[in-house]
Amino acid sequence: xRGRTISPGKACGEALVSKTPISFYGGVDPKTGIxxxxxxxxxxxCVKGKILVFPKAKGSTVGSYVIYGLKRNGVAPxxxxxxxxxxxxAAGTILAGIPCVDKIDIGKIxxxxxxxxxxxxxxxxIE
Numbered sequence: 001x002r003g004r005t006i007s008p009g010k011a012c013g014e015a016l017v018s019k020t021p022i023s024f025y026g027g028v029d030p031k032t033g034i035x036x037x038x039x040x041x042x043x044x045x046c047v048k049g050k051i052l053v054f055p056k057a058k059g060s061t062v063g064s065y066v067i068y069g070l071k072r073n074g075v076a077p078x079x080x081x082x083x084x085x086x087x088x089x090a091a092g093t094i095l096a097g098i099p100c101v102d103k104i105d106i107g108k109i110x111x112x113x114x115x116x117x118x119x120x121x122x123x124x125x126i127e
Contacts, residue, residue: 001104001124003081006090008120009099011079015113016050017106018042024063024092033075051115052077053106057088067092079117081106081124 018041022028027037033048047070057063067089070076080093085102093100099119109115114127 001108001126003101003103003122003124004085005119005122006082006085006100006102007093007098009079009097010118010120011051011099012114012116013049013051013078015053015109015111015115016042016045016047016077017109017111018052018054019106020054021056021058022052022054023059024057024066024088025060027059028066028070030066030069031073031075033070033073033077046075047077048075050077051079051081051117053081053104053109055083055106056086057082059088061088061091063088064092064095067098068095071096071098079115079119081109081115081117 035042079099082102
């Protein structure tokens with residue numbers, strides 16, 4: 001799949017997929033990487049080292065700093081893939097140096113799929 005580069009870099013890992021938007025501020029613990037938003041389909045799951053796949057973010061712009069905090073605390077996703085990356089995720093991934101690609105058909109990706117991401121080229125492969 002080919003998408004748009006938001007934050008360059010390369011990563012590979014297991015996909016963790018949400019069909020619903022994610023709120024980083026108040027929704028993901030920056031110290032543990034665990035999704036804590038009540039009722040979210042990923043509630044209780046850890047994003048550490050995963051290729052985090054979701055349509056877009058929601059919530060406060062402070063979410064950008066939560067993404068940065070995830071990286072600083074060693075619990076960040078290896079990469080982020082979106083249908084539409086908005087400024088919250090874009091700023092956070094750029095600040096944290098997390099590869100990020102959008103304009104991807106996330107419906108083709110399932111949790112547990114092994115993905116190879118070359119965000120510098122905007123390429124995502126399912127192995």
